[in-house]
Structures are given as C-alpha cells and as structure tokens.
Amino acid sequence: MHPLITPEALADALSARPATVVLDVRWRLGGPPGRQDYEVSHVPGAVYVDLDAELSAPPGAGGRHPLPDPGRLQEVLRRAGVRAGGQVVAYDAGDGSVAARVWWLLRWAGHGEVAVLDGGFAAWEAAGLPVTAEEPAGDAGGDVVVRPGQMPVLDADGAAALAREGVLLDARAAARYRGETEPVDPKAGHIPGALNAPTTGHVGADGRWLGPAELAERFAGLGVSEDVAVGAYCGSGVTASSVVLALEVARITSAGKPAALYAGSWSNWCALDREVATGD
Numbered sequence: 001m002h003p004l005i006t007p008e009a010l011a012d013a014l015s016a017r018p019a020t021v022v023l024d025v026r027w028r029l030g031g032p033p034g035r036q037d038y039e040v041s042h043v044p045g046a047v048y049v050d051l052d053a054e055l056s057a058p059p060g061a062g063g064r065h066p067l068p069d070p071g072r073l074q075e076v077l078r079r080a081g082v083r084a085g086g087q088v089v090a091y092d093a094g095d096g097s098v099a100a101r102v103w104w105l106l107r108w109a110g111h112g113e114v115a116v117l118d119g120g121f122a123a124w125e126a127a128g129l130p131v132t133a134e135e136p137a138g139d140a141g142g143d144v145v146v147r148p149g150q151m152p153v154l155d156a157d158g159a160a161a162l163a164r165e166g167v168l169l170d171a172r173a174a175a176r177y178r179g180e181t182e183p184v185d186p187k188a189g190h191i192p193g194a195l196n197a198p199t200t201g202h203v204g205a206d207g208r209w210l211g212p213a214e215l216a217e218r219f220a221g222l223g224v225s226e227d228v229a230v231g232a233y234c235g236s237g238v239t240a241s242s243v244v245l246a247l248e249v250a251r252i253t254s255a256g257k258p259a260a261l262y263a264g265s266w267s268n269w270c271a272l273d274r275e276v277a278t279g280d
Contacts, residue, residue, distance in 0.1 A: 001087060003103060003245055004096075004209055005115040007127040010089055014045065021081045021142070022046040023090045025055070026121065027098050029184065029235075034093075041131040043091065043124055047080040047140065051098065051238065055105060061271050063264035064184070064236035065101075067153070073109060074146040081140025082111070091117035091124070094207050097171075097199040100242035104261065110147035112255065116245065119208045151244075152260040154231055156272050159262040163193030166229030167222065170194045171240045172266070179278030184235055185267050189276035191233065195222050196280075199239045202246045215250035226252055231260035236267045 005013070013020050024046040026034030038048040049055060054076045056065040068076075082088055088111070090102035099116045106114040117124065125131065154162065162168045170190050175181045177196040179189035190196070201218060203209055210218070224230050230253070232243035244261055247253040262268075269276075 001113045001115055003115055003248055004118045005089055006118050007124045007129055010043075010117060010124075011129050013087065013089075017087065019083065020087045020089060021083075021140075023080060023088065023102055024048045024121070025051055025090055025098055025102050026093045027051040037093070039133060041133055043121070044130055044132045044134075045136060046091075047136055049076060049080060049102070051101065055101060059267075061268070063268035063271065065238050065267075067108070067263050068105070070109070070146045070148040073105065074144065077106075077109075077144050077146070078142035079139050080142060082142040082144040084144050086113060086144075088114040089117055090114065091120045094120040094122045095199065095203045095242075096120060096209065096245070097239040097242040100245045101238045103245055104151060104241035107255075107258070108148060108151040108153075109144075110150045111144055119206070122207055151258055152231075154233075154260045154262040156262075156264065156269055156274055158260070159191055159231065159233060159269070160274070162229060162231045162260065163191050166231070167224050168194040168262075169197040169222065169224075169230065169232045169243050171197060171199045171232055171234040171243045173198050173200070176235070178280060179276070185270045187270045187276050189278040190266075191269060192275055192277040194233070194277075197222055197232070197243060199234075199242045202242060209246075209249065212250050215246050216252060219247065219250055219252055224252055229260075231262060233262035233265040235265055237261065237263040237265040240265060
C-alpha cells in the first residue's frame with residue numbers, strides 16, 4: 001500500500017472495501033482536543049483515536065509522547081476495527097504531520113497496510129466528499145496483533161551519534177530549531193549537528209504532499225541520499241514521523257530500509273540535560 005492516499009482514492013476504497021478502517025487523529029499542540037472537531041464532522045465511518053491518551057504512553061522522562069505500551073496499542077487498534085492484513089487510513093486536519101504518527105506506529109507494530117490521507121480532512125471536504133457527525137457504534141472487533149520493533153528507533157545516544165556520522169533531521173519550525181523560541185520544552189535549541197527540515201516543507205500551498213522528485217530534491221539539499229544513514233526527531237516524536245514518511249515517498253528510503261525515529265525527541269533530550277546547540 002502506498003503511504004499516501006488521495007481523498008478520491010479513499011472514497012473509492014471505502015465503496016469497494018467497506019472493511020477499510022479510517023482513523024481520525026486530529027490534534028493541536030496546546031489544544032483544544034481534536035475530538036471536538038471529530039464530533040462536529042468527520043469522514044463517514046472514521047473512528048477517533050486520541051494521540052495523547054491512546055497513541056502514547058504517559059509523559060515523563062521518556063518525553064511528552066513516548067511510544068505506547070504494545071498491549072495498550074493493540075487494544076486501541078482492535079477496538080477501532082483494525083484487522084490483520086486489513087487496510088488502514090489515518091488523517092489529521094491537513095498536512096499529515098500528526099497522521100504520520102499512526103502510519104509510523106502501525107508499521108512499528110508490524111502492520112504494513114497503512115496510509116496517510118493526502119491533505120487530511122481539509123482536502124476531503126474540499127473535494128466535496130460526504131461528512132457526518134454520526135459515530136460508529138461500540139467495539140469494532142479487530143484482530144490485529146501488535147508486534148513492536150518493526151521500525152528503527154533511536155535513543156538519545158543514537159541520535160547524537162547519527163548527527164555526527166549521518167544526517168539527523170529536526171522536523172520543528174526553524175525558530176524552534178535555532179533556539180529563538182521554545183513554547184513547550186524547558187530548553188531552546190537543537191541537537192548538535194542536526195539539520196532543520198520543517199514538516200511544512202513536505203507540502204505545497206494547497207496542503208497536498210509534494211511529489212517524489214520535489215521531496216528528493218529537498219532532502220538532497222540537506223545531504224540526504226540512499227547511501228547516508230538518516231533519522232528524524234521533533235518536539236516529542238510525533239511530527240518527526242512525517243519526515244520518515246516523506247523520505248519514503250521521495251524513494252530515498254523504503255519500507256524495507258526506513259529512516260530511524262528518535263521517539264523521545266527534544267522533550268527526552270531536554271529531560272536528560274544533554275548538550276544544546278543554537279542558531280543555524
């Protein structure tokens with residue numbers, strides 16, 4: 001399954017394969033909760049999944065959004081109706097930077113049939129496709145088995161080493177990377193040696209993802225190639241998942257050889273009181 005799917009292709013898939021599971025993961029840093037948007041309108045049949053409560057472990061030394069307990073994640077996915085070998089599509093409000101967390105988690109859990117809705121809910125509405133406020137009833141009875149560890153994960157030492165020996169990409173906004181502002185974590189700046197690749201650079205003015213050639217050109221400008229080890233981080237490991245996705249869309253990495261994710265990201269780096277760099 002290609003990691004991105006258009007609204008029109010998703011609509012066709014839902015008609016041809018009603019068993020396709022759609023997960024709504026709209027979320028904003030600092031709130032309000034995305035569930036409020038879901039209750040107003042969503043893709044018909046979509047199940048809301050909470051990034052903070054269901055797709056992450058409780059915040060702590062591991063960061064603000066640590067990887068979830070595998071057993072807990074399996075419960076959440078089964079309740080949403082995810083079945084072994086079944087297709088899953090995740091969407092957020094727009095650019096896919098949050099939905100990519102679901103894409104990454106399912107791949108990490110050993111489930112490869114997953115995609116991100118290109119352009120998110122905004123693109124679905126813009127295409128004139130139907131929406132609803134009606135929620136699916138009860139437990140959908142999925143049977144997926146979570147097998148964690150199917151995607152490469154970095155800890156702080158691994159991230160520091162990759163920044164020295166390969167390419168470590170920081171997915172946050174440029175001002176946060178440079179240390180000019182930090183609205184969430186206790187320190188401002190970036191991991192020494194990391195390069196800035198904001199998630200906003202993955203999409204065009206219309207909110208849709210750039211094509212493979214454009215993404216490849218962007219990453220090439222940062223020194224990323226098929227021969228260089230590459231990984232990503234962000235504030236808490238959520239939006240960095242979209243860098244892992246973008247690298248695959250660009251065909252620099254692949255499902256068999258994906259980029260690594262520093263799951264704890266900057267929030268974990270700060271908790272460990274590691275060295276901080278600022279500026280460009």
